[in-house]
Amino acid sequence: MRARGWVASSLPLWAVFGALLLGMVLVGVAGAHPLRAYGELLRGAVADVFGLSTTLVKATPLLFAGLGVGIALRAGLFNIGAEGQIYLGGLAAALVGLYLQGLPSLLHVLLALAAGFLAGAAWGLVPGLLKVFRGVNEVITTLLMNYVGILLISLIVSGPLIEPGAPYPYTRPLADSALLPVIIPGTDAHAGIVLALVTALLLHALLARTTLGFYLRSVGLNPSASAAAGINVRAVLLVAMAGAGGLAGVAGAVEVIGLKHRLFENFSPGYGYDAVVVAFLSNGQPLGVVAMGVFFGALRSGANIMQRSVGVPVAIVFAIQGLAVLFLAASLAVQRRWTLPTLVAAPRSEAPRLAASIGAKHESS
């Protein structure tokens, strides 16, 4: 049993490992030497201060959005809409950075972050309301809202907000007071990563030590039992969706005030989808999100170098991510079978039940 327990708790690592192994096949298809390609990937991610700073920059939005998707996951909700929420958060932060002037920097930054949170939360609340009051599967609504959000920002940036004379849809630069400071001089690495780590610790404490955290976990594990125990399940689900959207919104805000310093059309290269992977692989545990987020940030950072030096397209990273989640889904299911006879000890790492989360009637098995 002990060996099995060890294997079980390290399942996400095995899933990533398996995905990297299969990724070697893809590297081979691209005509490169797998080990050399991975060597370049690693080199590009951590070998020097620029690689490291790129890793941190790319990890930052993944952490915020991953924490958001993770919170929803803990409450049994599949928020696949982080990408759209990132865009809304970026827009709100940009508006604060563009139109509020003459504020002390700390206040301005906090306002931009708060605006990002609120906009993302509002965007996340819509699928939450639809689910709670109309019984609509949140997976489809969040997915569809991604497209609406991305197009909405594109519309605003290429119309009312576009910088006059810009060759490509982007806004004027934000006020300096709204920008996050750089933490590694001479690189792009900004204070967003510090904020993300603090947020992860706070969320860890929230889940582990507060009543709200207990309600979230309880609803995620068994909504009907939670309802029977007097928890307002609907309210908890709404809080989870709003919080999830809010955190993804902060991801967008931080990307805009930390790195881009303007709002660009299509400014997120799919961070919201990566965040889903990060959250699934860490089972919504905030500290796990940190580990997985930094890892996938490193993959993204190194992939650019790999593409330049051995010609393997960056898109291989997305394929590897998908494979990792596939492996994890499969291994969780296998693990559940192993542990079925000793169910009492098992469900700590079990992903929340689907049937409950979509509100479908299901067999009481």
Next chain:
Amino acid sequence: MSPLEYVLVLSYLTATVRLTTPIGLAAMGGVLSERSGVFNIALEGMMLFGALTGVLGSHYWGSPWAGTAAAAGVGAVLGLLLAYLSVTLGANQIVSGVALNLFAFGCTTFLARVLLRPAGIEQVPAFQPLVVPYLADLPLIGPVLFRQTPLVYAALVLAPALTLFLFRTPWGLGLRAVGEHPRAADTAGLKVAQMRYGAVVASGMLAGTAGAFLSLGHLNLFTENMSAGRGFIALAAVIFGKWHPLGALGAALLFGAADAFQLLIQTYNLGVPYQVPVMLPYLLALLALTGLVGRMAPPAAAGTPYRAEE
């Protein structure tokens, strides 16, 4: 109608039928899968793989039919994978589907860069319109419905055929039973796992074919992420169509009409920013899901793995 208006209406309706087809094919796949008790969130990814495979098959075998067959085959393989995960292993269907979509996006983008560009594959043999004799000469309806590519007809024929299959044959009854109450179906001697495998594989084939239609039906090339959320709109069509093949095709028609509308606006440059009409089908799908047609009830056992008592 002035000749100009006639041409406008004609091109709008023709585009509607053309854009309905991939959504409708995928949505019918979704109906089959969900009726058997398995959510197929991976329609989008299966379409992407279908689109890429269609182009590769059409290029190497010189015929869009071969490309479509290859696309359906790859869809079947992905369906098999999803069925193995969700039926045999009992893995979380949402997570598996999302993972398949992510994998499909990454893998097709990757493979397109590795396989298409270096080999110089761009335009490939595509489907030509198949003119139905006599019917094609009808005013308006003729050109709109009967001068289309073969897969359009396939979608039109498939909807009633699947309806008959689901609601008038013992197999269809069994499939629905397996999705509503697998334990009862099992007790009655139905092979739950087998039927679910069949349904999910068939749904993969339909989604793969839908993808081939995207790349071979009118564009004859593959572009990255060319499904652009149509697989998710198809999922909305499944719900909007109340898990019925004809309903799903009807809902797909609605989304196809919205899609064609955005094309029309863009083509005639009416001064509306392109984002507004492009957003339309997604907004419409969201509105549809809010329950404009009343409360929706999915097949009771959809999403739950079934395991016989051991």
